[in-house]
Amino acid sequence: MIKLGVLDQVYVNEGQTATEALQHSTRLAVATEELGYNRFWVSEHHSMPALAFSSPEVLVAHLAAATNRIRVGSGGIxxxxxxxxxxxxxxxxxxxxxxxxIDLGLGRAPGGMPLATRALQQDKYVDVNKYPQQVLDIIGYLNNSMPAGHPFEKLLAAPSISSAPEIWLLGSSGESARIAASLGTSYAFAEFFGTPGGEMATQHYNEHFESNHVLEDHPRSMIATLAICAETEEEADQLAKSNDLLFLGIRTGLEIPYLPSVETANNYPYTDADLLHIQQIRQRRVIGTPAQVKKQLLQMSKDFNVSEILLNSPIHDEKARIHSYELIASEFGMN
Structure with a gap:
């Protein structure tokens, strides 16, 4: 049976403050730990009003302190x-x-618009082509395995401990899969972005994985997908409308500064082009009853050849969101 985890982007719901959104995320981490989910990851985005945070390492510290067993990590830095x-x-x-x-998920995307990138990299020269070497350096620091002759060979990344976080490379393209395979790290594909080609990316990773003597000696891949579950198809469809409108705004350049309520989404004046966009968005979403969601997730695990899936469930109503995770956990026999 596949393992299930959580990807939380901590959306600020319409009518809610960022502080309330962070409190909701904490309650969700506690609830999903009790339900038996394997991981709880949070992402990195900058200058986006609809998201309640921009520093995953800070939020990881808070969520790990609020829980006891579930793995907590960045999806990603x-x-x-x-x-x-x-x-x-x-x-x-x-x-x-x-x-x-602790999981350390790493990405090479900017995580924001160009203005935020300029601010983050102010007075610095940044070459994204050095990303693979940065990953190798992190592996070396975390595992006391800097190669001989490296300029920072004798540098300690304090504190000195005997264990290390799991390292995952994240991506929504084949390039990240190629880098992960060549470096011998674990790999996670952001399927919830709706970007095609994920099956080919994970296939390339699994087939071209080169063992890293410091890390795992076998390929390990997973995907993150959007999943919304309710007792009926009609209810699941309604709950998904908040995300439909949010992603429509992302696709069309209309920034919505919160996760809209279902009522707002239902009352939005959609054009025919908007409805076509939403129809396209829905093609790569897992939405339905527990049995329907389980069937789709199992099929995705086969299509992508992964044994673990992170579920991203942007539902406006907190109780309905937690209940969605409860229904899925129950259908998979996790609780």
Whole structure:
């Protein structure tokens, strides 16, 4: 049976403050841990009013402290903005505080619009082509395995501990899969973006994986997908309308500063082109009853050849959102 986890982007619901959204995320982490979910990841985005945070390492610390068993991690840290050494220090500290529970997901996307990228990289020269070397440096720092002759060979990423976070490379394209395979890291495909080609990306990763003597000696891949579950198809369809409108805004350049309520989504003056966009968006969503959702997730695990899936469930109503995770967990026999 596949393992299920959670990807939370901590949307600020319409009518809600960012503080309330963060409190909701904490309650969701506690609830999904009790339900038996395997991981709880949070993403990195900048200058986006609809999202309640921009520093995953800070939120990971908070969520790990609020839970006891579930793995908590970044999905992910946008590494080209930062020093590999500082990222290693941050996540070594998290691992020291919560041994065996921390995941370090890394990405190479900007995580925001160009203005935010310029601010993050102010007075710095950044070459995204150095991303693979940054990943190798982080592996070295976290595992005390810097190669001989490296300029920072003797540098300690404090604190000195015997364990290390799991390292995952994230992506929504074949390029990230190629990098992950060549470096011997685990790989996660962001299927919830709706980008085609994920099946080919995970296939390439699995077939071209080169073992890294410091990390796992076998390929390990998963996907993150959007899943919304309710007792009936009609209710699941209604709950999904909030995300329909939010992603429509992303596609058409209309920034919506919150996750809309179902009422707002139902009352929106959609054009024919809008409805076509939503129809296209829905093609890569998992929406339905528990049995329907389970069937689709199992099929996706076969199509992508993965044994783990993270579920992203942007539902406006907190109780309905947690209930969606409850229904899925029950259908998979997790609780």
């Amino acid at each position: 946008m590494l080209p903005h930062y020093s590999a050494y500082k990222v290693a220090e941050n996540f070594r500290l998290l691992e020291a505080l919560h041994p065996g529970r």
